[in-house]
Every structure is written in structure tokens, then in C-alpha cells.
Amino acid sequence: MTTTTFSLDPMTRCADRPHSEQPAPYATGYHAPVLYKEVVDGLVTDLAGTYVDGTLGGGGHAAALLDVLRENGRVVGIDQDPEALATAEARLAGAAEAGRFRTLRGNFGDLERLLAEAGIDQVDGLLLDLGVSSHQIDEAGRGFAYAASGPLDMRMDTDAPLTAADLVNRAEPEDLIHIFRAYGEEPRAPKIVRALIEARPIETTGKLADVIRAATYHREELKTLARVFQALRIAVNDELGVLERALIAGLRVLRPGGRMAVIAYHSLEDRRAKQFLRYGNFAGEPMRDFYGNLLTPWTLLTRKPITASDAEVEANPRARSARLRIAEKRNPEESGLGSSFSYPSS
Numbered sequence: 087m088t089t090t091t092f093s094l095d096p097m098t099r100c101a102d103r104p105h106s107e108q109p110a111p112y113a114t115g116y117h118a119p120v121l122y123k124e125v126v127d128g129l130v131t132d133l134a135g136t137y138v139d140g141t142l143g144g145g146g147h148a149a150a151l152l153d154v155l156r157e158n159g160r161v162v163g164i165d166q167d168p169e170a171l172a173t174a175e176a177r178l179a180g181a182a183e184a185g186r187f188r189t190l191r192g193n194f195g196d197l198e199r200l201l202a203e204a205g206i207d208q209v210d211g212l213l214l215d216l217g218v219s220s221h222q223i224d225e226a227g228r229g230f231a232y233a234a235s236g237p238l239d240m241r242m243d244t245d246a247p248l249t250a251a252d253l254v255n256r257a258e259p260e261d262l263i264h265i266f267r268a269y270g271e272e273p274r275a276p277k278i279v280r281a282l283i284e285a286r287p288i289e290t291t292g293k294l295a296d297v298i299r300a301a302t303y304h305r306e307e308l309k310t311l312a313r314v315f316q317a318l319r320i321a322v323n324d325e326l327g328v329l330e331r332a333l334i335a336g337l338r339v340l341r342p343g344g345r346m347a348v349i350a351y352h353s354l355e356d357r358r359a360k361q362f363l364r365y366g367n368f369a370g371e372p373m374r375d376f377y378g379n380l381l382t383p384w385t386l387l388t389r390k391p392i393t394a395s396d397a398e399v400e401a402n403p404r405a406r407s408a409r410l411r412i413a414e415k416r417n418p419e420e421s422g423l424g425s426s427f428s429y430p431s432s
């Protein structure tokens with residue numbers, strides 16, 4: 087696989103790691119990992135280190151990491167979806183048996199607690215490949231997709247209390263308008279919400295899609311469906327809130343010199359990753375010392391996000407919107423923040 091957009095300085099890569107020459111060596115029917123080679127190249131600094139895949143999914147990135155790490159290198163995979171965990175556990179059973187791989191069920195927003203409970207206090211790398219897996223989208227029963235009708239669910243954690251149907255049928259109109267505007271950047275939110283309220287109860291993705299179609303100009307239909315479904319998914323799973331908590335927790339658990347890699351699929355996530363990995367905050371406000379030097383806990387390794395090559399997008403259209411950003415945690419003494427700097431708590 088070739089990438090024209092990969093912009094990591096070669097000196098920042100960990101040398102001598104093999105990569106398969108096949109076009110999509112880690113893809114399965116469950117999911118095809120996006121930018122796997124760029125993730126591995128950018129994340130791994132110690133072949134005997136401990137790496138956390140905070141979004142394990144079907145285990146594609148985890149498998150790629152395990153393949154390049156030495157026998158004493160470890161991967162810890164986190165997911166809140168029991169089906170994803172079971173899939174990855176079956177796939178990586180050999181590595182688990184060899185003590186190189188283990189899973190933790192939970193929300194990556196609780197990363198620090200999950201790792202502490204597993205007896206892990208510092209790690210060498212953290213990957214967040216955000217959003218949903220292809221399997222979650224393809225399974226109509228999970229209620230993420232408008233293409234096939236299923237129950238209006240959208241929970242990544244199937245034990246979580248709030249479903250998309252709860253929101254659509256019970257939320258106040260102004261709250262729904264806020265959700266569609268803030269998380270879907272939907273310009274016609276009030277019109278769509280009026281149509282939803284009239285059509286209540288809405289229990290399936292099919293009915294929701296029909297109501298949205300009827301309230302939308304034909305040429306805007308697909309974009310509107312995508313925006314509204316995205317907005318509901320973000321709200322149901324509090325995706326932006328947990329991302330902020332995970333980024334802060336990641337900074338705390340990484341050893342100095344360790345790295346964080348974030349793959350975002352829409353601008354709301356990507357903006358948070360970009361600001362945090364550049365400045366150490368979400369406001370996008372640089373902190374500077376008396377001389378104007380930037381004070382940040384990170385060295386950003388990707389000035390521009392890494393995107394998928396044409397070949398990868400052709401093989402896996404989901405890769406089209408992926409934006410990968412990678413940063414290395416600086417030593418508090420070198421970062422200008424001083425050894426007494428306390429990282430924000432998640």
C-alpha cells in the first residue's frame with residue numbers, strides 16, 4: 087500500500103518493522119482497519135512496550151500492532167461493545183494465550199480507571215480509532231444505519247440506558263434542535279424536529295429515515311440523513327464528552343516519550359483531537375511563556391492530518407473521511423510546563 091499523504095518525519099518512526107505488502111492484510115468481514123500502517127509506524131516507539139487500543143472493534147489495529155511488537159510487547163484492547171470484544175478475543179486468542187493481549191470492557195472515557203484496575207499505570211502508546219465499526223453499521227439490529235430498517239437504538243454499549251428512540255420520542259423539541267445543530271451541523275433542524283414530533287412514536291430507523299426524507303428536499307436527502315443520524319449517535323453515546331475525557335486520561339497515562347494516535351471521522355471529533363494534541367487544551371488557545379515560546383505537553387508529529395491514499399479509499403470507502411493525528415508526550419521539564427505541572431484530571 088502506498089500513501090502520498092503520510093507526513094511523519096522518518097526519524098520519529100521505530101525502525102525495522104515488517105509490513106505486509108497485501109492491500110488490506112488486516113481487513114476481515116467485521117471491519118477493515120483504516121490507515122493501519124501509518125498508525126503502527128507513528129505509534130510504536132518501543133517494540134517491547136505496552137500499547138492500548140482504546141477502540142478495539144474487530145481487533146484489526148491490535149493485530150497489526152502485535153505483529154510488529156516483539157514477544158514481550160503487549161496490547162490492551164478496550165471496547166464498550168461486548169460483540170466487538172468477543173470478535174477480537176477470538177481473533178487474537180493466540181496472542182492472549184501468550185500473555186501479549188488482553189481486553190478490558192468499558193468506556194475509553196474511563197481509561198485511567200480501567201487501566202488502574204488492570205494494574206497498569208503507564209503505557210507507551212494509545213490509539214483511538216473513533217466512531218463505529220463497519221459491523222456495527224451493517225447490523226440493522228444495532229440501529230446505526232438509515233440504509234436498512236432496525237430498532238432505533240444506536241448504543242455502542244448495549245447495556246447503556248439511553249437509546250436513540252428514547253431521545254427521538256421523549257426529548258423536548260428545543261433539545262432535539264440543539265442536538266441536530268450542534269452534533270450534525272444540520273441547517274434545517276427546526277423543520278425536521280417539527281416533522282419528528284408529529285410522527286411520534288418513532289421506533290425504527292426506517293420510520294425515522296422516512297420522516298426525515300419527507301421533510302427534506304430530494305437533492306439534500308442523503309446529506310440530511312447522514313447529519314441527523316450522526317447527531318443522534320453522538321448524543322446517545324456522549325461521544326464528544328467521552329473523547330475529551332479519554333484525551334486527558336491518555337495524556338496522564340502515557341510515559342514521557344509515549345504517543346497518542348487519534349483517527350477522527352468528522353470535524354467535531356477532529357477539532358478536539360487537533361487542539362488537544364497541539365495545545366493540551368480544547369479551547370485551541372496556546373499557552374506561552376514570557377518569551378513567547380509555546381507551552382504544551384505534546385510534540386505534535388503530524389502538522390497536517392494523515393489521510394488515506396486513493397488506493398485505500400478505493401478498497402475501503404470508510405477511509406475517505408479519516409483524519410489521523412499523532413503526538414508524543416513531552417517530558418514535563420522540557421515542555422516548559424515544569425515538573426510540578428499537574429495534568430488536567432479526566
Ligand SMILES: C[S@@+](CC[C@H](N)C(=O)[O-])C[C@H]1O[C@@H](n2cnc3c(N)ncnc32)[C@H](O)[C@@H]1O
Binds near residue numbers: 118140143145165217
Ligand atoms: C472504528 S471502530 C474500531 C475498529 C478497530 N480499530 C479495528 O481495527 O477493528 C470503533 C470501535 O470503538 C468502540 N467505541 C466507540 N466509542 C467507544 C467508547 N467511548 N468506549 C469504548 N469503546 C468505544 C466501538 O464500539 C467500536 O467497536
